[in-house]
Amino acid sequence: MDDPDQMVVEHARGRLLEYGEDIIPNLEHLEDDCLTYPIQLENISVVLDALRFKRIKNSLHSWLKSEDKSLMQAVYTICTYQYPDLTIEDFTSNFQNLRHQCWMEINSRQTSFEKVDAINKVFFDVFDFVRVNEVPHSPFEIFVNSVMESREGTDISLGLIYSLIAQSLDIPIYGVTTMNNRAPFLLAFMDKDNLLPILDWGIENNGVLFYIGVGTKGLIIDPKQLKEAYLSEGLPQNRAQFEPSPNSMIIKKYLKDIKRSYSNQAQFRYKLRDLEELLELF
Template sequence: MDTLNTDTTQLAALIRLVEDPDPNVFGHVKSRLIEMGKDVVTSLENTIEIRQQQFAFDLDHEDRLRDIIKEIYFNQVKIELEQWRKSSTRDLLKGALIVSKFQYPDVDEKRVEQELESIKQKVWLEINEDNTAFEIVKIFNHVLFDICGFTSSKNNFYAAENSYINEVITSRKGNPLSLSILYSVIAQKLQIPIYGVNLPNHFVLGFVDEFQTLKMLGMSDDRNILFYINPFSKGRIFDHNEIENYLRSLNLPLQKNYFEPCSNTEILKRMLTNLTFAYNKEGQQEKVKSINELQLILDS
């Protein structure tokens, strides 16, 4: 017998057994379907659709199938996040897209990448090699906030969708972290040294002094940053004195890590922390528990 036909027959039998009232049978069937992974999702979704069209659906069966689909997708997110953690590059955009799959498993990664490429091209067309760092940031700000229309989501600041990069690109609204990710990913595509700075209760960007200009001028204090950028305020530029004043207002020490670029892993951890807060605020404890599982992967 053809292997493909055998697999299809076995899958159909398993899907029928999802209705079995015996919890032990259902438990084994559920585990097997989850183990089979995302390749069976289409068949599960088709079963739901066909039975609904035939008005022959049992709601408990539908709920069981949807729960299995959800677990399959969540397992895939965990697998991809673990692979990302173990990778040598830990690409920021890739990491952000993996987190987006938690809420949007069918996220169109290619569309996101194409949109970012389009924005990058707009910036590239405006920049020339004689531009200073300040001029480059002004061009970035003009393209992102004036031409492309990105803005801060102040009216719905804590909403979970503000943390998902695909939604931010669609809505053109984001929180400090997601707008900073967008900004820095595009900058790094253009080989411009703009990286995230993980401040308490806020997230900003730093323009790295890669040519050590400050050191040559005798102005360096080991903080290798020319200046800072706040994408949540349309790319406002500020210096380390403002960070010092901000930290003092919170009665926090002037730790070196508050002034320097953080790792992409720290950025994803912050994103998951934001999502935990958002889902707690919405009372979605099941999602909070799942986000905690993702945090453990990054902590390992």
């Protein structure tokens, strides 16, 4: 890998790529051992990046074919694109303290509204998660693992964390999104206790009890308010705009937001082709 003949280097790269993802740990070890050999280090890094990307692409491809389409697994896989050393154990452990604190505040006697108030208290007051208003957004305000550390994120990164915590506590809160960049990423609390006839919001709301705005510190929005707001802003009035989105659509939107954040910063634009390739899977 440090041969002066470029043809030899290309041949070596090709042979290593043929071995596939199984040699990633070996290359990572080798990378650590050749820090004082810049040419060799660069060539190994090129192969390692290619194999890591192939692993991510294959993982997302398998995820799309799976039945459960675990949101946590897909978000983790995407985060490893920017953070290749991130392990699933480290990723999920970041959620444990937040989940435990929410669990301590919730009980079976609470109404749906009270459960959201309890989560909001932990999420926005104790952990102090905040929505970043400045645009364009940085990739580090979108990747969930970095948002878990900084506590500053976008609608979608905060919404993913909020919904993953809620779902882990068997609270039916799910993401609502479309590919329309003007529409915010919202959360929907589904009516599992047949309360809609009692509340009588006055519209057909696809089984959604109410919505939660993570960008507005967990503000509860009733379905009628949301439809009126979208109508006044000229946003689409189709069903997909108002009911929980499939996890595959949420992940597609997540990738598109990451791609947009890369395009806004010159040092990351070389990654755009990779993101386009991942989006082609959807």
